[in-house]
Amino acid sequence: MTPARSRRPGAPTRTERGIPEATVARLPVYLRALTALSDSGIATASSEDLATAAGVNSAKLRKDLSYLGSYGTRGVGYDVEYLRYQIAREIGVTQDWAVVIVGIGNLGHALANYSGFGTRGFRIVALLDADPALIGEQIGDMVVRDFAELEEIVAADRVSIGVITTPAGPAQEVCDRLVAAGVTSILNFAPVVLSVPDGVDIRKVDLSIELQILAYHEQRKSGEAALPEVPELPAINGLPGLPSVGGGVGA
Amino acid sequence: MTPARSRRPGAPTRTERGIPEATVARLPVYLRALTALSDSGIATASSEDLATAAGVNSAKLRKDLSYLGSYGTRGVGYDVEYLRYQIAREIGVTQDWAVVIVGIGNLGHALANYSGFGTRGFRIVALLDADPALIGEQIGDMVVRDFAELEEIVAADRVSIGVITTPAGPAQEVCDRLVAAGVTSILNFAPVVLSVPDGVDIRKVDLSIELQILAYHEQRKSGEAALPEVPELPAINGLPGLPSVGGGVGA
DNA sequence: CCGATTTTGTTCTCACGTTCACAAGCTCCT
């Protein structure tokens, strides 16, 4: 069944700027570690030092860095400033990216007040909400604007990244509007699966999921044999009396 | 299905409650999808239906569910309520887990105001901060308490999960205090790598990292050949004039 | 009661990610 491909089966897709996704997800961590070292006045660091600071093992770190090029010096280590710049360039945060936040409720307010974006390559250009009671509110040095202005803002400021902090209900609709306006990367905090066309990247942050993963392991720790026993094969329809369980979809 | 008897050499470690980590991370998504279906009054769903609702492919979903047991019916599908309960039980959210939040600033306030925890298996039992100006503040039906009361609260309410929303600086110290008090699962929002002893689980949520991952792909999309060229092998020490780049470690 | 139809549970194979281990390369000391 093996179709005759040119690429050897075992060979990694390495070249042509193809950095493995798992590595991409760690580069920002390395970047932060390098910035911390730099701020401490450390000019050179070995892969072991860096790995400790980033919380990974050193072989993995070296392999990750090797995808970017050969930026270390054998017997010495890595020049902190130089490597920091190379990683920043690879990620694309040597320039600032314009970001819009949609849904200025609890979470949107927290993000709007957060000062950590500017120093990490992002610039919030607009806070948008559909609630007339919120529009016009001042948050830091920004003002909440009408979601209807979205297209205009995206075009004017070349916005390519959107953050969704609306309730789950309107999230897909908001997402569609963002995509239609030209946004091609979305960070979603609403607890729904959003669908987007090819070419649009989406990442989600879901606090409840994180807690549930912790709960799973926690249960494993405490009650190793304390799992409640439950009927394995009930009648297929009509199961009265099952306890109400977590996992809701409300906003 | 085959009862766990003498395990064949090549067979995966299936039973004995060994669920792959990748599967564990998806179970909460299935749980949410099932709750949504249930709320729509749908009693039965095929793996295809569920997979669509959860945003995964159906083979993966079936394999994931098979780790929990054989809860479907061939030719029919899965009973929504029953499967929902089984997943909730496996994750451990048929009971409520007590949670403390430390650091009631921007983000801590947002989490404290969030109503989505109660319906997903978690109960916030305390909001803690070290700032005297905050202690005593009312948020919803809770009051911010002194971080010094931590040990007492953890013991009284059997708290096993802690959420850290302090700045990066004090995060490790706060983490140590949590662990010493008996907390064995931690969700960290501060942009630092926390170190914890064996037996303590830690998960992190880092917004800047998520945005940087999006930025990487965004850069790939737009400027396929527009990567700035840069000297590949500079003198190892003293690199004046490199642009200042993102990735800071500030609070 | 039987065959057609549907859908699960599982097997097999390939791709991806992690870790080990070590030759290659650099610095420093004698």
Add this chain to the structure above:
DNA sequence: AGGAGCTTGTGAACGTGAGAACAAAATCGG
């Protein structure tokens, strides 16, 4: 100059995860 001592970069082994494919089991219509 030459050897000792480090540290990088990478090949190879190993482990985990994803997806295609299909046999086994259940329903349903005749």
